[in-house]
Amino acid sequence: MDGAGLLKETPEAILSRINPCSTLSEALSGADYIQENTPERIEIKHDVLAAIEANAQPDAVIASSTSGLLPSAMFENIASARRCLVAHPLNPPHLIPAVELVPGPATDAASLHTARTILEEAGHVVLTLRREIAGFVMNRLQGAVLDEAFRLVEQGIVGPEDVDIALRDGLAMRWSVVGPFETVDLNAPGGVFDYIDRYGPMYDDLAIGSEGRADWKGPVRDVVTADRRARLAVDQIPARTKWRDARLAEIARNHLDKREKS
Amino acid sequence: MDGAGLLKETPEAILSRINPCSTLSEALSGADYIQENTPERIEIKHDVLAAIEANAQPDAVIASSTSGLLPSAMFENIASARRCLVAHPLNPPHLIPAVELVPGPATDAASLHTARTILEEAGHVVLTLRREIAGFVMNRLQGAVLDEAFRLVEQGIVGPEDVDIALRDGLAMRWSVVGPFETVDLNAPGGVFDYIDRYGPMYDDLAIGSEGRADWKGPVRDVVTADRRARLAVDQIPARTKWRDARLAEIARNHLDKREKS
Numbered sequence: 001m002d003g004a005g006l007l008k009e010t011p012e013a014i015l016s017r018i019n020p021c022s023t024l025s026e027a028l029s030g031a032d033y034i035q036e037n038t039p040e041r042i043e044i045k046h047d048v049l050a051a052i053e054a055n056a057q058p059d060a061v062i063a064s065s066t067s068g069l070l071p072s073a074m075f076e077n078i079a080s081a082r083r084c085l086v087a088h089p090l091n092p093p094h095l096i097p098a099v100e101l102v103p104g105p106a107t108d109a110a111s112l113h114t115a116r117t118i119l120e121e122a123g124h125v126v127l128t129l130r131r132e133i134a135g136f137v138m139n140r141l142q143g144a145v146l147d148e149a150f151r152l153v154e155q156g157i158v159g160p161e162d163v164d165i166a167l168r169d170g171l172a173m174r175w176s177v178v179g180p181f182e183t184v185d186l187n188a189p190g191g192v193f194d195y196i197d198r199y200g201p202m203y204d205d206l207a208i209g210s211e212g213r214a215d216w217k218g219p220v221r222d223v224v225t226a227d228r229r230a231r232l233a234v235d236q237i238p239a240r241t242k243w244r245d246a247r248l249a250e251i252a253r254n255h256l257d258k259r260e261k262s
Numbered sequence: 263m264d265g266a267g268l269l270k271e272t273p274e275a276i277l278s279r280i281n282p283c284s285t286l287s288e289a290l291s292g293a294d295y296i297q298e299n300t301p302e303r304i305e306i307k308h309d310v311l312a313a314i315e316a317n318a319q320p321d322a323v324i325a326s327s328t329s330g331l332l333p334s335a336m337f338e339n340i341a342s343a344r345r346c347l348v349a350h351p352l353n354p355p356h357l358i359p360a361v362e363l364v365p366g367p368a369t370d371a372a373s374l375h376t377a378r379t380i381l382e383e384a385g386h387v388v389l390t391l392r393r394e395i396a397g398f399v400m401n402r403l404q405g406a407v408l409d410e411a412f413r414l415v416e417q418g419i420v421g422p423e424d425v426d427i428a429l430r431d432g433l434a435m436r437w438s439v440v441g442p443f444e445t446v447d448l449n450a451p452g453g454v455f456d457y458i459d460r461y462g463p464m465y466d467d468l469a470i471g472s473e474g475r476a477d478w479k480g481p482v483r484d485v486v487t488a489d490r491r492a493r494l495a496v497d498q499i500p501a502r503t504k505w506r507d508a509r510l511a512e513i514a515r516n517h518l519d520k521r522e523k524s
Contacts, residue, residue: 068464090432091449098432125431127424135468137420138428141410143465145433145442148406158399162389164441166400169387170352170360171407172429172437177509179426179434180407185490186503187353193487200478202330203405206397209471216462225455228447241448247439254512 004249006256025055032057033118035087037065045074053078061111061118063087063101067139071104071132081106087115088136089124095248097125097255100136150214153223160227176251266511268518287317294319295380297349299327307336315340323373323380325349325363329401333366333394343368349377350398351386357510359387359517364394412476415485422489438513 007014021027028034034056038048045064052062062084064074075081086102093099099119101112116126129136135143149163174183181192188195214220232240269276283289290296296318300310307326314324324346326336337343348364355361361381363374378388391398397405411425436445443454450457476482494502 068461090436096432096435098427098435100428125427127420127427129419129424131419133414133417133419135464135470137414137424138432139464140414140468140470141407141425141428142433142442143468143470144406144410145403146446146465147470148403149442152395152399152402155395157391157393157395158389160443161441162391162399163403164443165360165387165389166362166403166441167434167437168360168439168441170358170400171404172434172441173358173360173513174352174506174510175429175434176438177430177513178506179423179428179430180404180411181422181426181486181490182494184408185494186499186506189499191487191494191496191499192490193483196478196483199330202397202401203408203478204475206402206405207475208397208402208405208409209475213466213469213471216458216465221455221458224443225453228443228454232444232447232453234453237448237451237453244436244440244448248436250516251435251439 004246005253006249024051028052028055028057028060030057031060033061033063033114035063035065040066040068042069042073045069046077049074049078049084053080059083061085061114063115065089067136070134071102071107075104075106082108083111085111085115086132086136087119088138090138092245092248095245095252097123097252098138099124099126100138101126101128102132102136103129104132147213148208150216150220150224151211154214154218154220160224161231266508267515268511286313290314290317290319290322292319293322295323295325295377297325297327302328302330304331304335307331308339311336311340311346315342321345323347323376325377327351329398332396333364333369337366337368344370345373347373347377348394348398349381350400352400354507354510357507357514359385359514360400361386361388362398362400363388363390364398365391366394409475410470412478412482412486413473416476416480416482422486423493 034052036048036052038044045066049062049064056062058080060083064071064084064086065088066074066086067088071084071086074086075084078084081104084104085107087099088102089099090096101115103112112128116128119126127137133140145167149160152158152163153160178186184195184199185192188198296314298310298314300306307328311324311326318324320342322345326333326346326348327350328336328348329350333346333348336348337346340346343366346366347369349361350364351361352358363377365374374390378390381388389399395402407429414420414425415422440448446457446461447454450460
């Protein structure tokens, strides 16, 4: 992200604070907050977390990145599970502010508070689940959209690009300014309570999801793949990802400018 | 939106092309595209559409704005239903590009094409449904998010503001750059086909919606209302809407700048 205008210091000044280490005990020495981002396989997480627990300071908070594994399963063998939690960012994590914190059954409030404080100081915007649920919050909301998107394409109502337009140039443009609850709160004179009276029956009638989920691996996969590949060859994915990140960096810089002005 | 930098002409030059009329026949004289935005009640639509048909040029396209009524029901008594369609924007329509076009059973391709061309010339980004479905595409996708959002709050997993953070500072920030299909296409080395192999089983396990929808009018309504009202008094909704529109105008201007440069 060179030249994106997101840094307040020189890259050299920041790099001077990053110390690569060749052993775990060296890396964890003096650390108050530990973030592990190893592959999402439960046996790897068990091994890595046991090694971290054995080497970390007694009060260090241990955060795991995962989208598919549950804290209760990852931390089940950890004696100090009270200080373990999931901190799940979105890709690309250096540009997207949201991080969700997910406690396991043993996680204490103090550890969640420490993680939140440190992540907020690093510029993240944190949401905290009260207890674990599969998919957490962000992948459940993403899954809700993808389920309906695949179903609309499977039923032949629209093509994949039409769904992307509906979000990119419509709903998500608005949600990036006001979230979905604030959106409906502003869209009825009496706020969300009033909105539910006015539009709730329409959503009841839609009964979204009641006919079951699309079969993502069925014929709809070929429809979506053909459309995407006509727009972007697989070998162009890295270049397009770079373009996406440049756009996200611009948005992040705009947010930063606003925060500094206010 | 004075001073938002979205106009390429003076307001006076634009106003000089807008001619308020006191009769329908005067308003429709010479019009190639007619957009009616009367209240969403089927008897009003029937009356207005009959009057429009009686006064419009034979080949004028007649577009109706609605989010809850189906074209098949609105146009059932119109002899020239082939030229009638739904053109449904999002609020605020002068700042959000996406408009969905929905044909009724009789709507012909030429009318959809004319509507698309005119709306695109006016700066909109158009998605076209192949056939009608309740809620069309945008409210079905919004409904999918709201259904899961209400369910997560009803179950006590998170508060309403956490859902708004997950979208505003996370998913929707990304979707406003790349739509949901492009998002997953970029998030696996082999594109969307590969993504479905890697992450499809996780979404299958979530089985979102399989436990039924939240009762929007149940206790969750009080939870969401209490949270929203603690953040914004009802009498502050107009001011916050103005703020939202100013932010959307900035985003729209950024898009415009980019299009002009490219």
